[in-house]
Amino acid sequence: MPEAFLELQNLKTHFPVERGLIFKKHIGTVKAVDGVSLSLKKGEILGLVGESGCGKSTLGRTILQLIPPTEGAVILAGQHLNRLPVGELRRARADFQMIFQDPYASLNPRMTVYDALAEAIRSHKEYANEEMPKRVSDLMKKVGLSPRFIKKYPHEFSGGQRQRIAIARALAVEPKLIIADEPVSALDVSIQAQIINLLAQLSREMHLTLIFISHDLSVVKHISDRIAVMYLGRIVELGPAAQVFERPLHPYTKALVSAVPIPDPVRERERQRVLLPGDPPSPMNPPSGCPFHPRCPYAIPRCAEVVPAFESLGDPTQAAACIRVKEINQAGFLAAKLP
Amino acid sequence: MRLMFAPPKIDMPLLQVQNLRTSFHTRNGIVRAVDDVSFQIEKGETLGIVGESGSGKSVTCYSILGLIPQPPGRIEGGKAIFNGGLDLLNCSSKELSKVRGRKIAMIFQDPMTSLNPYLKIEDQLIEPLLIHEKLEREEAVSRGIEALKEMGIQDAAARIKSYPHQFSGGMRQRVMIAMALITKPDLLIADEPTTALDVTVQAQILELIKKRQSELGMAVILVTHDLGIISGFCDRVNVMYAGRVVESATTPDLFYKTKHPYTKALQKSIPALQPKGAELYTIAGMPPDLSKEMGGCPFVPRCEFAKPECKNPVSLVEVEPNHLSACLRIQRGDLTL
Numbered sequence: 001m002p003e004a005f006l007e008l009q010n011l012k013t014h015f016p017v018e019r020g021l022i023f024k025k026h027i028g029t030v031k032a033v034d035g036v037s038l039s040l041k042k043g044e045i046l047g048l049v050g051e052s053g054c055g056k057s058t059l060g061r062t063i064l065q066l067i068p069p070t071e072g073a074v075i076l077a078g079q080h081l082n083r084l085p086v087g088e089l090r091r092a093r094a095d096f097q098m099i100f101q102d103p104y105a106s107l108n109p110r111m112t113v114y115d116a117l118a119e120a121i122r123s124h125k126e127y128a129n130e131e132m133p134k135r136v137s138d139l140m141k142k143v144g145l146s147p148r149f150i151k152k153y154p155h156e157f158s159g160g161q162r163q164r165i166a167i168a169r170a171l172a173v174e175p176k177l178i179i180a181d182e183p184v185s186a187l188d189v190s191i192q193a194q195i196i197n198l199l200a201q202l203s204r205e206m207h208l209t210l211i212f213i214s215h216d217l218s219v220v221k222h223i224s225d226r227i228a229v230m231y232l233g234r235i236v237e238l239g240p241a242a243q244v245f246e247r248p249l250h251p252y253t254k255a256l257v258s259a260v261p262i263p264d265p266v267r268e269r270e271r272q273r274v275l276l277p278g279d280p281p282s283p284m285n286p287p288s289g290c291p292f293h294p295r296c297p298y299a300i301p302r303c304a305e306v307v308p309a310f311e312s313l314g315d316p317t318q319a320a321a322c323i324r325v326k327e328i329n330q331a332g333f334l335a336a337k338l339p
Numbered sequence: 340m341r342l343m344f345a346p347p348k349i350d351m352p353l354l355q356v357q358n359l360r361t362s363f364h365t366r367n368g369i370v371r372a373v374d375d376v377s378f379q380i381e382k383g384e385t386l387g388i389v390g391e392s393g394s395g396k397s398v399t400c401y402s403i404l405g406l407i408p409q410p411p412g413r414i415e416g417g418k419a420i421f422n423g424g425l426d427l428l429n430c431s432s433k434e435l436s437k438v439r440g441r442k443i444a445m446i447f448q449d450p451m452t453s454l455n456p457y458l459k460i461e462d463q464l465i466e467p468l469l470i471h472e473k474l475e476r477e478e479a480v481s482r483g484i485e486a487l488k489e490m491g492i493q494d495a496a497a498r499i500k501s502y503p504h505q506f507s508g509g510m511r512q513r514v515m516i517a518m519a520l521i522t523k524p525d526l527l528i529a530d531e532p533t534t535a536l537d538v539t540v541q542a543q544i545l546e547l548i549k550k551r552q553s554e555l556g557m558a559v560i561l562v563t564h565d566l567g568i569i570s571g572f573c574d575r576v577n578v579m580y581a582g583r584v585v586e587s588a589t590t591p592d593l594f595y596k597t598k599h600p601y602t603k604a605l606q607k608s609i610p611a612l613q614p615k616g617a618e619l620y621t622i623a624g625m626p627p628d629l630s631k632e633m634g635g636c637p638f639v640p641r642c643e644f645a646k647p648e649c650k651n652p653v654s655l656v657e658v659e660p661n662h663l664s665a666c667l668r669i670q671r672g673d674l675t676l
Contacts, residue, residue, distance in 0.1 A: 190604065218567075218609070223616075260538055
């Protein structure tokens with residue numbers, strides 16, 4: 001395996017839950033990210049999926065040092081990000097950028113496109129003022145925006161165009177890693193396709209490492225090289241995108257994949273659904289052992305006792321954190337279970 | 340004038356909407372949100388309405404139920420005949436109130452904003468029974484508990500005393516559905532009922548609606564932007580674009596014998612139907628500004644098959660049995676998709 005570009009070692013982000021205004025009482029801990037280890041190659045696109053509250057956004061923000069990790073390490077190109085002094089971290093920030101879900105909220109309404117992009121460029125390198133307009137219009141062309149919009153304000157753009165501005169702003173500092181947190185969730189289908197194409201093309205051309213966070217599995221499958229599935233702060237399955245989607249190992253991934261509606265009436269009506277009972281539990285007091293066991297159709301008493309380690313089946317690139325992974329993926333197991 | 344005897348014909352559709360026009364009079368001009376929409380739904384049928392934001396799918400439903408704030412909104416014309424009798428668009432608010440919430444119920448996208456945070460679930464849930472069926476409170480409460488149980492809420496007798504914030508998103512949507520179905524309506528209008536929910540919860544909720552639908556024999560209008568949900572849930576589909584229905588067909592026909600370039604473009608741009616990693620098809624340009632008058636087909640500026648004559652007025656015409664399209668070239672038969 002080539003050297004990892006980004007490495008997460010047993011990363012944990014816990015939030016204390018307190019009650020009271022003056023005499024704060026510690027009443028619990030939300031384990032939003034609870035022991036995530038992962039390594040990414042340069043230029044790789046990782047899709048991070050999971051339901052709301054599973055910690056995927058917190059993981060993204062922790063990697064970018066927007067939230068300090070409680071434990072563990074984030075190593076980007078050999079640098080321990082969470083051990084850097086403030087000044088150096090600030091300089092290192094040019095290497096990693098974020099794109100947010102809501103392009104309406106993430107752009108300053110009082111800044112023109114030029115102001116927003118020029119500010120980002122300046123934060124990284126000083127250029128002569130004469131040079132700036134050219135740099136900004138180059139950036140706009142890169143994301144498919146016509147430079148004649150350079151003096152316009154965010155409200156004059158549609159949602160898709162605003163997301164392009166946000167992407168341009170992220171690219172302004174020539175980053176090596178971009179984390180996109182639900183970048184297409186607020187957009188209509190036809191606009192969604194444009195942004196997905198743009199991100200795929202940019203990551204190819206600029207050799208960007210991209211972490212694509214989304215709850216929409218079909219989008220993630222389309223764009224990613226690998227997929228990591230999160231549940232209650234932990235990664236429960238990791239593997240090549242198509243494989244995780246078509247041959248999921250973990251019971252949660254199986255349920256998740258089967259819950260995604262297929263826009264094809266015949267296939268949609270023929271397939272078997274794994275319906276999960278209940279909602280995801282609160283990350284404040286997660287279940288013991290495997291966090292998924294209370295909703296898992298294959299849970300056995302031991303699942304509540306042991307925290308499962310990653311196990312592979314044949315193919316070492318795909319692994320799932322489930323103690324019964326061998327059993328439940330045996331041929332005929334599912335058929336025998338179903339009535 | 341209504342006839343004394345209005346014998347409902349046996350094959351009368353449950354709801355027949357004809358030439359509905361709704362517009363909003365704003366400072367920036369008149370926005371024609373729904374522009375001459377006609378469709379019908381039979382008893383027990385599931386009709387999907389699919390379209391992007393601003394296509395008029397929600398406004399259509401709100402118009403039928405008299406939920407459009409007027410002003411700025413205005414129902415410019417049309418009829419919505421319910422059960423062969425009452426015209427929902429041209430009746431008194433008193434008559435409408437008798438139908439709305441009893442014969443026709445509606446659920447909305449966001450269950451948090453459509454439940455009153457100050458009232459216990461109990462009070463909100465049984466309100467339709469107290470108003471429409473004039474039940475005694477005790478009886479209504481027991482029906483309420485029953486309704487929650489049917490929605491798969493455990494410990495319903497205790498949970499009915501809770502407040503909305505004590506429920507999760509999925510649970511709240513269950514409460515909303517229980518509330519909508521408590522009067523056993525003939526028609527349920529569900530406006531993006533699962534958009535705010537996670538996929539696993541979405542699957543549960545859709546399954547529940549389906550189950551209750553077959554138990555009660557009611558018809559459902561499901562408004563969504565997700566072609567995936569349409570494919571598994573609906574019998575018929577209306578595709579809306581710029582306030583008009585551009586294609587209407589049975590679900591399999593819509594997917595496998597598409598008869599409108601816009602529907603085709605939508606299918607081509609969703610990743611789920613494309614080979615992994617392939618460049619996705621993108622629809623050029625943006626949806627039209629509805630405050631501008633559009634003579635011909637509203638999709639012309641973005642359509643890859645457009646011809647000059649597409650600027651002429653076009654209406655929704657049956658191009659194959661039970662399959663309607665508002666594409667001039669399809670109607671003439673010189674375009675196959």
